[in-house]
Amino acid sequence: MRMTEHFFKTWDGAKVFYRAWLPEKPATRTVLLFHRGHEHSARWQETVDALKLENCAVYAWDQRGHGHSEGKRGHAPNLATVVKDADVFARHLCEAHGVKLEETVVIAHSVGAVVATAWVHDYAPPIRALVLGAPAFRVKLYVPLAVPALRLKQKVLGPGIVKSYVKANMVTHDPEQARAYQADPLIFREIAVNILLDLHDTSTRLMDDAGAITVPTLIVGAGSDWVVTVKAQREFYRKLGSRIKQFDVFPGMYHAIFHDTGREKVVERIRTFVNEVFERPMCRGWEVNLDKGGHTRTEFDVLRAPGGMHWPLVRSFLKFGGKFSEGIGLGWKTGFDSGVTLDYVYENKAKGLTPLGKLIDYFYLNSIGWRGIRARRENMQRVLQGCIDELRRQERPVRMLDIACGAGRYVLETMAANAEVESSAVLRDYKQENLDAAKQHAERLKLQDVVFERADAFDRESIAAIQPKPTIAVVSGLYELFPENEPLRRSLAGLSEAVDIGGFLMYTCQPWHPQMEFIARGLTNREGQPWIMRRRTQAEMDELVRAAGFEKVSQEIDQWGIFTVSVARRVVR
Numbered sequence: 001m002r003m004t005e006h007f008f009k010t011w012d013g014a015k016v017f018y019r020a021w022l023p024e025k026p027a028t029r030t031v032l033l034f035h036r037g038h039e040h041s042a043r044w045q046e047t048v049d050a051l052k053l054e055n056c057a058v059y060a061w062d063q064r065g066h067g068h069s070e071g072k073r074g075h076a077p078n079l080a081t082v083v084k085d086a087d088v089f090a091r092h093l094c095e096a097h098g099v100k101l102e103e104t105v106v107i108a109h110s111v112g113a114v115v116a117t118a119w120v121h122d123y124a125p126p127i128r129a130l131v132l133g134a135p136a137f138r139v140k141l142y143v144p145l146a147v148p149a150l151r152l153k154q155k156v157l158g159p160g161i162v163k164s165y166v167k168a169n170m171v172t173h174d175p176e177q178a179r180a181y182q183a184d185p186l187i188f189r190e191i192a193v194n195i196l197l198d199l200h201d202t203s204t205r206l207m208d209d210a211g212a213i214t215v216p217t218l219i220v221g222a223g224s225d226w227v228v229t230v231k232a233q234r235e236f237y238r239k240l241g242s243r244i245k246q247f248d249v250f251p252g253m254y255h256a257i258f259h260d261t262g263r264e265k266v267v268e269r270i271r272t273f274v275n276e277v278f279e280r281p282m283c284r285g286w287e288v289n290l291d292k293g294g295h296t297r298t299e300f301d302v303l304r305a306p307g308g309m310h311w312p313l314v315r316s317f318l319k320f321g322g323k324f325s326e327g328i329g330l331g332w333k334t335g336f337d338s339g340v341t342l343d344y345v346y347e348n349k350a351k352g353l354t355p356l357g358k359l360i361d362y363f364y365l366n367s368i369g370w371r372g373i374r375a376r377r378e379n380m381q382r383v384l385q386g387c388i389d390e391l392r393r394q395e396r397p398v399r400m401l402d403i404a405c406g407a408g409r410y411v412l413e414t415m416a417a418n419a420e421v422e423s424s425a426v427l428r429d430y431k432q433e434n435l436d437a438a439k440q441h442a443e444r445l446k447l448q449d450v451v452f453e454r455a456d457a458f459d460r461e462s463i464a465a466i467q468p469k470p471t472i473a474v475v476s477g478l479y480e481l482f483p484e485n486e487p488l489r490r491s492l493a494g495l496s497e498a499v500d501i502g503g504f505l506m507y508t509c510q511p512w513h514p515q516m517e518f519i520a521r522g523l524t525n526r527e528g529q530p531w532i533m534r535r536r537t538q539a540e541m542d543e544l545v546r547a548a549g550f551e552k553v554s555q556e557i558d559q560w561g562i563f564t565v566s567v568a569r570r571v572v573r
Contacts, residue, residue, distance in 0.1 A: 001048070001058070008092040010064070010085045017041070017068035018061040018089065020097070021048050029053070029278055030104040032090065033060035034112030036256075037136070038074070038164065040067025040186045047107075047258050050267045053274060057097070061089050063115070067186050074161065074190045079115070079198035080559040086119045087555065101125050102282055105274050109133040109258060110228065114199060117206050121213055122511065122557050122564070124538035126284065129216040129244075129277040131270055134225060134255050137203040138232035139196070147200055154193050162196055164189040170226045171256035181259070205561055207232065209512050210239035211295030212537040214287075216280075217242045218273045220266055223251035241295050246273065287543040291485040291534065300483055300534035303520040311521040318522055324357030327364050335526030336519075337481060339406030339434045345370045346377055346409065368560060369515055375558035376508060377410070379565040380476055383556055384414045387472050387504045387567060388421065394502075398423035401470035401498065403457040403491065404478040405429050408438030411474060416445040424449040426466060430456055458487040463494030471503040476565075480510045481525070483534035485544060492548035499570045505550050509541040509564045538564060549573060 001021040010016050019041045031053065033044045041060035048058050063082055065071035076082050093099040104127045108116035113135035120130055141147070142165070153160060166189070168178035181187060206213075219237055221230045230249060237247045248269055250257065257266050291297060322329040327344055334340045350362040364370070391398050398421055402411050405427040415423055427450060429435050435452045442450050455462050457478055473495050479488050495505060513519070513535065525531040541564075542552055550568035557564045 003045075005068075006096075008089065008096070010088045012081075014064055014070045014085075016061060016064060016070070016085060016089065018059055019044075021058040023055065023057065025055070027055055027057035028100075028103060029056040030093070030099045031056055031058045031274070032093075032104060032106045033058065034086070034106065034108035034116045035060065035063070035066070036110030036112050036134075037191060038066075038187050038189060042067070042186070043184075043259070047263075047267060050264065051271055051274075053271065057099070059093055059097075059099075061086075063112070073188045074195070075159075075192040076195055078559050079118070079195055079202050080557065080561070082115050082195075083118045083122060084557070086115055087123045087125070090119075090125060091554070101127050102284075103128060103278070105129045105131065105277060107131040107133070107270065107274075108135075110136045110255065111199060114203055114206070117213070118202055118561070120215060121206055121209065122538060122561050123555055124542050127215055128282065129218070129274065130213075131273065132217065132219045132233075133257050133266070133270075134222050134228060135219065135233055135236070136199065136228045137207055137236055138229040139199065140225075140227060140229060147197065150193050150197055154197065160193045161190045162193055164191065166227055166255075171254050172259050173254060173261040174259065177256070177259040181256075202561070203232070205512060205514075207236045207239065209295075210236050211241040212511065212539075214241045214243065214537075214539065216244035216277050217246075218270065219245075219247045220257060220269060221247070221249040222253040222255055222257050222260070223249050224253060225255045227255040244277075285543065285547065287537070287540045288485060288489075288547055290537070290540045291483060294540075296535040296537060296540075297483075299516065300532065303517060303532050307517070307521045314518075314522050321360050321364075324353045325361040325364055326351040326357070327361045331523065335528070336523040336531055338526045339429075339431075339437070342373065342477070343407050343409070343437075345373055348374060367515070369513065369519070369562070372513075372558050372560055372562035375560075376477075376563040376565060379556035379558070379563075380410045380474075380506070380508070381414055383506055383554075383565050383567055384410060384472070384474070385417070386554075387506065388414070388418060388423070390504075391471055392421065396471055396502070397468075398472065399468060399470045399500075400425040400472045400474065401428070401466060402426075402474040402476070403428050403455075403463060403495070404475065405438055406434050406477075407441055409441065410476060412438065412441050412445055412447060412450070415447055415450075424451075426451045426453060426470065428453045428455040428457065430454065458491045460490045460494035460497075463491065464497035466498045469500040469503070470498060471500050473499050473503070473505045475505070475507045477508055479541070480508065480533060480536070485540075488544055489548070492544060492550075496549040496570065501570055501572055503570050504553075505545065505568045505570065507541070507545060507566055507568070509538055509566065510535055510562065511538045511541075511564060512561050514560075514562075542566070 044060045062069040113132040168181040352358045352361045520532040523531045553567045555566040
């Protein structure tokens with residue numbers, strides 16, 4: 001196989017380096033390699049040679065801040081940035097090299113394994129399989145209370161670094177490999193504190209929600225690992241939702257399982273698994289029925305059952321807080337999921353009776369869920385702007401549709417920001433008060449070509465009849481409120497008929513939330529009932545969209561992994 005070197009520009013303009021090992025004949029299969037912390041893509045050379053996969057192209061990247069890629073060594077804004085880079089890398093390979101994700105297996109090591117797992121969980125790429133080598137779901141820090149101490153250090157002193165305690169002879173028994181590790185000028189032994197903490201938090205989330213991951217998965221552990229714990233890997237494996245999953249621990253091996261004595265056994269195990277996966281027919285489409293039985297359906301059913309005896313006390317405290325906090329009081333009055341509540345959250349100004357009320361409101365507005373909602377709004381506006389820019393490049397009309405607009409902020413504010421662009425919008429909602437608020441907002445922004453209609457977002461025929469055909473359709477924060485998939489199928493079928501071929505669908509999803517039980521037990525929705533949500537995995541939501549006739553183009557997600565904003569293009573099938 002011939003090796004070539006390349007760069008691509010990731011989402012924020014940073015140049016990222018990668019290597020490609022290509023067979024003489026065009027490959028129909030692909031392997032993507034994610035290196036471990038401190039390292040770089042050249043470290044995979046021996047593994048690539050040893051795998052000897054037929055008819056298979058192999059690509060390995062240097063994560064930002066590593067190897068030949070741009071960025072301060074060992075640093076990134078957060079781990080979510082690196083995961084997003086991985087998604088851009090995969091999409092770049094599809095466009096530049098003709099890679100098909102449906103014929104792709106990911107092999108990842110240590111920290112790279114956590115990045116790859118987060119990519120599969122958060123972005124749901126339709127890959128064939130995932131191979132995790134000694135995944136760093138829990139790093140052995142050895143210092144008591146290391147994580148809280150690092151959090152305090154970062155809060156007080158700001159960004160910093162942690163120097164690795166790991167010596168070469170702690171990761172491999174092979175003296176030649178140890179010398180190569182020590183002499184490699186591209187290997188550095190530091191990691192940013194924020195990345196180390198993000199690694200811990202992201203791993204916690206992934207272990208908690210491993211049931212959402214359903215791709216075939218092989219985990220290969222090291223029996224004498226000084227760097228990460230096998231116990232965490234077992235916990236992740238136990239919860240893993242994959243129908244095909246395997247876990248092998250190689251006794252006596254150190255953390256660098258791809259560079260340790262006996263590595264040929266590891267490679268052979270991986271080769272067998274990868275070949276089996278490629279020979280097995282690809283199965284897609286079953287995710288649309290996960291509302292009937294699956295990981296998040298089980299969670300939903302549990303939340304509908306009575307909770308512990310302390311929850312009435314929690315609700316009492318919240319109602320008492322609502323007498324002082326304007327935001328909490330508004331939630332009790334209109335529903336914590338109402339458009340009015342969301343507008344208040346977007347405004348993000350603490351209000352209340354007395355300084356105590358303002359303090360309560362401040363903490364309410366800065367809860368993790370509401371921070372995620374505000375990040376979702378920013379992502380919505382960024383993505384919507386990108387759709388408009390793409391339509392303008394294609395010299396196509398900008399006609400927007402929002403089937404559950406609320407106060408219509410996303411569309412109206414984006415229209416106002418693009419005053420020079422000839423555009424129109426149809427804003428729909430089932431509540432007249434929301435339409436009235438949207439009309440007032442449009443008047444304040446002095447927008448003209450906007451139509452307001454009271455309509456059902458799940459009425460297929462009504463949506464399909466919209467004329468002229470929209471080129472951008474928006475569904476934000478709606479589908480997350482309904483546990484069953486049948487209403488979504490009707491809505492998406494209507495959008496598929498309504499949206500012009502080549503037009504865009506923007507849709508949101510809530511693949512994870514750290515406060516599901518608190519919300520279900522403590523808060524009420526717009527109907528005055530307990531606000532019990534069924535999360536949809538990103539894979540489930542994407543499959544519903546794909547089944548309706550759309551092809552996913554891109555995705556944004558907040559740094560906590562709570563809310564996603566995706567774009568799909570209407571295609572002909």
